[in-house]
Amino acid sequence: MYQLSSAMLGTIATVARVNNSLQNPALSASLVSGVKNLSEMFTRGTKAGATAYLEDGALRASYLHYYVPVNVGKIQMLLEELRPLLPSRTNEEFRVLDVGGGPGTGSLALLDWCSSQSLPPISSLRMTVVDRSIEAMKLSTRLWEEYARQINIPSIQPLQTAVCDLEHSFPPVLRMGAEKNAYHLIIVQNVLSELFAEKSDCIARRTTLINHLVDCLAKDGSLMLIEPASRAESRALHQVRDNVLSELQCSIYSPCLHDQLCPALLKPDDWCHEEREWQTPSWISQIDREVGFIKDALKFSYVIIRKDGKSLVPRKQDYHRVVSELREMKGEKRVWLCDQTGRSEVGRQDKERSTTNATFDNWHRGAIVRVDEIVRKERKGRPAMVGRILSSGVAEVIRPA
DSSP states (O other): BOOHHHHHHHHHHHHHHHHHHHHHHHHHHHHHHHHHHHHHHHHHTTTTHHHHTTHHHHHHIIIIIIIHHHHHHHHHHHHHGGGGGOOOOOOOOOEEEETTTTTHHHHHHHHHHHHHSSSGGGGGGGEEEEEEEEHHHHHHHHHHHHHHHHHHHOOOOOOOOEEEOTTTOOOOOHHHHHTOEEEEEEEESSSSGGGTTOOTHHHHHHHHHHHHHHHEEEEEEEEEEHHHHHHHHHHHHHHHHHHHHSSSSSSEEOOOOOOSSGGSSTTTTOOOEEEEEEOOOHHHHHHHHHHHHSSEEEEEEEEEESSOOOSSSOTTTTTTEEOOEEEEEETEEEEEEEEETTEEEEEEGGOOOOOOTTTGGGGTTEEEEEESSSBBOOOEEEEEEEEEOOTTEEEEEEOOO
């Protein structure tokens, strides 16, 4: 199970003064109230809230205590997916851009990842954070410097910051990136749904921004887009995904096993998101008890885009991604799968369980699986809506979520 490193927890606890905050009843009440207000703000998705919360001292403190650890966890789970592509040795800079990074969450997540995994070497990192909030930029620098103090590695380069409102202009770091294909990794977390929210053509405007960021990638670079798990934000992300794929020479590294139009968009009630377990930090559990939340799993939607055609796993006809929880029904279990042919429901009856398909019992949302044969019997001249895995079939997990 994924858990935050001791250095990361120590950094956040020190800068946020976690012990003082949660032991002081007045401060604790303020944090709980702030987390409630932020949750409501993010759920509503109002532009006013999106631009203001990091400028407000109380909300900023709540965000640092609660949302920074959560968002660091999401990014590091996706860095694990990128592990095969990250250099273990390099004499060159590894350039990273954290777009709309708030308190530098993406930069901090990668710094911690490099410290523990040495992928890439920490001395090669050149990190830049872009955000419209001056206070957020100050906080990002504090977190970066405190983390460097925690691990005591003098070779860490200073964090670069740039204040910019992406709805109105591109900062020099983006213009230069487009000219030089500069960045090996660009992280855009919880940003798209906040941009152009009041515009009728918000999807087109967001697509233009993401197209520009793809242009900023090195030829072997990755663009990581992370959004909330809610239906509206997830569907908006995948609309941008479809537009970018149709307009540029690029492809999906993960989670998709294809570059076709997103099949989740065919029905208005469908959407695609992740739900991954983690070890909840103690102070988040404490806040959860006060607020009534449960953060025993990290929920989010994401897309990783590349220009070199590489993908998380080989694209094969018998590979599928699980896009639902395993549902236990009377006499059988079912899941929804997604692949280049679309989304489909597949089940295995209990009487068909065998040694070759027993791992079906462990399938979970986000897993990449292989099925050698899915049988769809015809009824009245039409194939059955639910495909079947028979006792003779092979069902295995290629990569867990």
